Amino acid sequence: MNLTDSTATQIRAACSAAASAAPVYARLPISHRAALLRALADALLGARETLVPLADRETRLGTTRLNGELDRTVFQLRGFATQVENGTAQPLLDDPAIPGAPPLGRQRLTRIAVPLGPIAMFAASNFPFAFSVLGGDTASALAAGCPVVVKAHPGHPGLSRAVFDLAAGCLAELHLPEGVLQLVQGSGVDVGLALVRDPDIEAVAFTGSLRGGQALWREANARPRPIPFYGELGSINPVVALPAALQAHGPALATALAGSIVLGCGQFCTCPGVVVVRDDDLGQAFVRQLAEGLAAATPHAMLHAGIRAGFNAGVARLHGHAAVKTLVAAPAGGEAPGAHLFATDATSFIADEGLREEVFGPSCLVVTVKDLDETLDVLAAVQGSLTVTLWGADEDTPDNHRLVVAAQRLAGRVLFSGVPTGVAVTAAQQHGGPWPSSTNAASTSVGYAAMERFLRPVALQDAPAWLIQRRGQA
Amino acid sequence: MNLTDSTATQIRAACSAAASAAPVYARLPISHRAALLRALADALLGARETLVPLADRETRLGTTRLNGELDRTVFQLRGFATQVENGTAQPLLDDPAIPGAPPLGRQRLTRIAVPLGPIAMFAASNFPFAFSVLGGDTASALAAGCPVVVKAHPGHPGLSRAVFDLAAGCLAELHLPEGVLQLVQGSGVDVGLALVRDPDIEAVAFTGSLRGGQALWREANARPRPIPFYGELGSINPVVALPAALQAHGPALATALAGSIVLGCGQFCTCPGVVVVRDDDLGQAFVRQLAEGLAAATPHAMLHAGIRAGFNAGVARLHGHAAVKTLVAAPAGGEAPGAHLFATDATSFIADEGLREEVFGPSCLVVTVKDLDETLDVLAAVQGSLTVTLWGADEDTPDNHRLVVAAQRLAGRVLFSGVPTGVAVTAAQQHGGPWPSSTNAASTSVGYAAMERFLRPVALQDAPAWLIQRRGQA
Numbered sequence: 001m002n003l004t005d006s007t008a009t010q011i012r013a014a015c016s017a018a019a020s021a022a023p024v025y026a027r028l029p030i031s032h033r034a035a036l037l038r039a040l041a042d043a044l045l046g047a048r049e050t051l052v053p054l055a056d057r058e059t060r061l062g063t064t065r066l067n068g069e070l071d072r073t074v075f076q077l078r079g080f081a082t083q084v085e086n087g088t089a090q091p092l093l094d095d096p097a098i099p100g101a102p103p104l105g106r107q108r109l110t111r112i113a114v115p116l117g118p119i120a121m122f123a124a125s126n127f128p129f130a131f132s133v134l135g136g137d138t139a140s141a142l143a144a145g146c147p148v149v150v151k152a153h154p155g156h157p158g159l160s161r162a163v164f165d166l167a168a169g170c171l172a173e174l175h176l177p178e179g180v181l182q183l184v185q186g187s188g189v190d191v192g193l194a195l196v197r198d199p200d201i202e203a204v205a206f207t208g209s210l211r212g213g214q215a216l217w218r219e220a221n222a223r224p225r226p227i228p229f230y231g232e233l234g235s236i237n238p239v240v241a242l243p244a245a246l247q248a249h250g251p252a253l254a255t256a257l258a259g260s261i262v263l264g265c266g267q268f269c270t271c272p273g274v275v276v277v278r279d280d281d282l283g284q285a286f287v288r289q290l291a292e293g294l295a296a297a298t299p300h301a302m303l304h305a306g307i308r309a310g311f312n313a314g315v316a317r318l319h320g321h322a323a324v325k326t327l328v329a330a331p332a333g334g335e336a337p338g339a340h341l342f343a344t345d346a347t348s349f350i351a352d353e354g355l356r357e358e359v360f361g362p363s364c365l366v367v368t369v370k371d372l373d374e375t376l377d378v379l380a381a382v383q384g385s386l387t388v389t390l391w392g393a394d395e396d397t398p399d400n401h402r403l404v405v406a407a408q409r410l411a412g413r414v415l416f417s418g419v420p421t422g423v424a425v426t427a428a429q430q431h432g433g434p435w436p437s438s439t440n441a442a443s444t445s446v447g448y449a450a451m452e453r454f455l456r457p458v459a460l461q462d463a464p465a466w467l468i469q470r471r472g473q474a
Numbered sequence: 475m476n477l478t479d480s481t482a483t484q485i486r487a488a489c490s491a492a493a494s495a496a497p498v499y500a501r502l503p504i505s506h507r508a509a510l511l512r513a514l515a516d517a518l519l520g521a522r523e524t525l526v527p528l529a530d531r532e533t534r535l536g537t538t539r540l541n542g543e544l545d546r547t548v549f550q551l552r553g554f555a556t557q558v559e560n561g562t563a564q565p566l567l568d569d570p571a572i573p574g575a576p577p578l579g580r581q582r583l584t585r586i587a588v589p590l591g592p593i594a595m596f597a598a599s600n601f602p603f604a605f606s607v608l609g610g611d612t613a614s615a616l617a618a619g620c621p622v623v624v625k626a627h628p629g630h631p632g633l634s635r636a637v638f639d640l641a642a643g644c645l646a647e648l649h650l651p652e653g654v655l656q657l658v659q660g661s662g663v664d665v666g667l668a669l670v671r672d673p674d675i676e677a678v679a680f681t682g683s684l685r686g687g688q689a690l691w692r693e694a695n696a697r698p699r700p701i702p703f704y705g706e707l708g709s710i711n712p713v714v715a716l717p718a719a720l721q722a723h724g725p726a727l728a729t730a731l732a733g734s735i736v737l738g739c740g741q742f743c744t745c746p747g748v749v750v751v752r753d754d755d756l757g758q759a760f761v762r763q764l765a766e767g768l769a770a771a772t773p774h775a776m777l778h779a780g781i782r783a784g785f786n787a788g789v790a791r792l793h794g795h796a797a798v799k800t801l802v803a804a805p806a807g808g809e810a811p812g813a814h815l816f817a818t819d820a821t822s823f824i825a826d827e828g829l830r831e832e833v834f835g836p837s838c839l840v841v842t843v844k845d846l847d848e849t850l851d852v853l854a855a856v857q858g859s860l861t862v863t864l865w866g867a868d869e870d871t872p873d874n875h876r877l878v879v880a881a882q883r884l885a886g887r888v889l890f891s892g893v894p895t896g897v898a899v900t901a902a903q904q905h906g907g908p909w910p911s912s913t914n915a916a917s918t919s920v921g922y923a924a925m926e927r928f929l930r931p932v933a934l935q936d937a938p939a940w941l942i943q944r945r946g947q948a
Contacts, residue, residue, distance in 0.1 A: 023879060027879075068576070071577055072576065072577040075578065093901055093902045094902065095898075095900045095901055095902040095903075102542070102546065102896060103545055103546040103549035103550070103898075103899060104549065106898035106900060107889075107891070107892055107898065109898060109900055109902040109903055110902060111901070111923075114882050114883075117883075218695075221692075221695055225857075225858075225908075225909050225910075226913075228916070383699075384699075394938045395938075396938070396940040396941075400948070401948035402948075404941060404946070404948035405497060408588050408932050408946060408948075409588075409591075411932070412931065412933065413932065413933040413934075413935060414932060414933075414935065414937070415581075415935040415936065416934070416935065416936045416937055417936040418581055418935065418936065424569075424576065424577070424580035424581065424583060425577060426569045426580060426583055427567055427569055427585070428567045428568065428583040428584060428585035428933055429583055429585070430585060430931045430932060430933035434930075435699050435700055435701075436699075439700075440702075441930050442926075442929075442930050442931065444931065447933075449585075449931070452916075455916075456886075456908075456915050456916050457886065457904045457916065457918065457923070458882050458885070458887065458888060459886065459888070459902055459903055459904035459921075460887075460888050460890070461887060461888065461889040461890060461891070461892065462889065462890045462891040462892065463888070463890050464867075464870070464890060466870040467870075467878060472878070472882060474874070474875040474876075474878035474882075
């Protein structure tokens with residue numbers, strides 16, 4: 001299925017409909033907002049038999065993965081519904097008046113949060129359910145009381161339309177304005193630019209490439225009235241495999257890491273792109289086991305030709321690099337790309353920025369280090385990342401303290417076991433790290449704190465009782 | 475006292491010292507961090523007899539106001555110390571592991587907040603204590619665990635140096651690194667630009683003009699690694715005086731409003747620059763009373779010649795405007811500027827952007843409206859503001875709902891009584907509104923939530939127990 005690009009008039013109409021719906025939707029009783037989220041979840045579940053095959057035809061991600069992703073998306077919509085019911089989307093902090101002169105004396109202040117208004121949401125190619133039309137950004141914006149204008153990803157146009165039609169049916173059934181969810185589409189940059197520039201859009205949520213995200217972020221800042229831009233961009237997700245962990249579980253960790261690298265053909269923002277190991281017998285054995293695991297892996301085809309071309313260029317760059325050894329490679333021509341493993345030393349890694357760039361796909365670069373200091377130097381050279389994984393840093397030692405501080409400085413999530421792929425939807429989750437992995441490191445695009453992106457605090461001074469009871473939803 | 479501009483080398487050294495101090499300061503036991511804040515408060519109090527006269531010589535704000543401002547600054551430092559002791563600066567949210575497959579099954583996730591690192595802080599001219607060297611931005615950054623590099627305001631160089639020397643003494647006494655608080659100074663733009671560009675700076679807090687703030691905000695975004703910029707810029711703070719309020723308390727409200735307009739010679743970011751009244755007998759009586767109050771007021775001299783020149787230009791623009799009537803004016807030449815009151819109608823106000831610009835100083839523009847719809851149109855025309863005041867909107871009526879929604883959309887604080895000047899330091903406070911009143915409407919520069927600007931969430935996955943106990947301060 002091919003969809004025609006939305007015209008400027010259609011984009012304007014979508015944003016205008018969202019703006020008209022915004023005050024109606026924001027004032028909706030909280031139970032109705034939750035009911036919409038639950039209805040959307042039910043609609044997805046009910047259409048599984050149609051949606052998953054359609055998604056598979058368009059993305060080649062396989063029905064097992066896509067069924068799991070649909071379950072995750074349903075779980076997420078229901079989770080946000082529960083948050084709405086619990087009041088998390090409508091926080092209230094009340095400071096009573098204190099008689100007397102300032103600074104102690106004060107009027108009554110009640111801090112609430114108000115929805116920003118229409119959100120532009122850019123769907124991702126690699127999660128056709130979970131980061132697309134009814135994915136996490138949409139669920140969190142709707143939970144926060146904001147309408148959403150989705151820019152469908154051209155990688156799965158038929159699925160985007162089908163899911164949108166389901167959602168439109170839910171809105172109609174619940175007698176909610178169509179403007180609460182709108183869909184625009186475009187394969188070039190123009191539709192995205194028009195959306196970010198639209199005066200009715202109050203914030204942008206984006207998941208995608210560093211280049212595309214940065215361009216749209218600049219556009220959001222260049223508006224006469226700049227708006228928040230929440231971009232989740234590229235990340236190389238370093239894994240540090242310390243001797244203690246390799247001694248205890250080397251082979252199991254090698255198998256787990258190989259699985260994480262090839263999962264979804266490496267098309268995950270949390271795919272581990274760098275593994276840091278000591279240049280000793282344990283480290284060498286681990287790298288051999290990792291290489292065996294990757295050589296035996298059979299990743300599926302990539303999402304589209306553009307991603308594949310980028311991957312081929314990335315591995316070719318490493319393959320031809322004087323300071324890089326190719327440990328596992330596959331011919332560039334097959335339908336699926338095949339896993340790749342490369343190796344370099346800390347000095348070369350630190351010296352060449354090109355070695356620290358993300359290669360989106362099933363490829364990993366081993367960086368061998370002499371000691372802890374070199375490990376820290378390697379981490380200091382890496383740009384902001386979504387995750388850092390530290391295997392074997394469990395003991396309360398000065399060395400581990402230094403590693404933890406370096407990892408926290410670099411990333412939004414620090415793992416002490418397991419692999420970075422697989423991002424749980426929960427209140428404590430943080431999926432967003434320092435620039436350039438995110439444009440706003442204080443925000444998350446996964447988990448319930450994602451709602452905060454679309455709310456703004458307002459302090460009501462001496463507010464009437466009826467308004468406080470309604471948490472400002474006048 | 476004149477201070478020489480800091481050289482590029484001095485700025486680099488200040489930022490580098492702050493970066494070296496950052497991990498040491500972040501790891502400090504929480505009681506030590508609180509002790510520093512309390513020691514700074516005590517030092518300010520102890521030096522009142524020297525500092526207030528010095529501040530008065532440099533700013534002409536008067537000793538009553540300056541003593542009050544010093545008290546507020548002390549209160550604020552102690553308030554943040556209490557927040558630190560209560561754990562507010564080190565939030566922790568723990569989601570236990572759930573066995574089983576995702577999406578429900580998950581590893582343990584612990585959400586903490588880590589300090590960003592060195593903060594560049596631009597002191598304001600109009601609050602030589604409360605928004606300067608040891609003001610709210612510094613107190614909140616130190617509470618969050620971040621070192622601060624202050625750019626002193628050239629309007630009060632001697633006071634800035636004296637307060638900084640006190641702070642340096644406190645750091646020495648507590649055996650803390652000098653880098654925890656650094657001071658740079660400069661009367662031109664170069665020092666500010668160098669500070670924002672410095673690679674060791676992790677975020678910027680700014681209070682000042684729209685023009686200066688926007689330029690520095692762009693610079694923060696143009697860095698190779700952009701950083702958060704928290705700017706508190708201009709605002710016209712509309713006051714809507716509804717008939718119900720004027721009927722009940724017209725004369726008292728006129729007196730209060732006149733006092734708020736001339737307070738500190740109008741040099742407050744929350745100074746009410748626009749008052750919206752109905753074009754009826756009550757409204758006309760209120761405007762007459764307001765004019766009498768302002769004609770009788772004797773504001774003190776302004777902070778410096780630049781602010782005065784800006785004020786003169788602003789009132790001249792209104793004075794010469796075809797659609798504006800001058801109700802109160804004073805000759806431009808006196809040492810103090812004298813209060814000004816102007817009037818226009820809703821249509822003219824909406825048609826001309828120039829009428830909606832802030833005039834920083836003791837000036838207010840009356841906008842007469844026919845009805846509620848025109849009131850809403852006037853509010854819709856105003857750009858983002860720190861405050862909106864609604865007098866007489868206490869009843870639970872559809873009209874008041876519409877006003878409240880419009881006010882919340884426009885501002886970070888909505889008042890239902892009193893005047894916008896005077897911003898209490900409390901947990902519920904929100905001093906920051908939609909663009910251009912702030913560069914980040916989700917943040918506040920007054921009140922305890924100001925700490926959040928300098929913290930970033932990190933999710934620890936399967937973290938060892940010792941690390942969770944220390945809330946990530948490894």
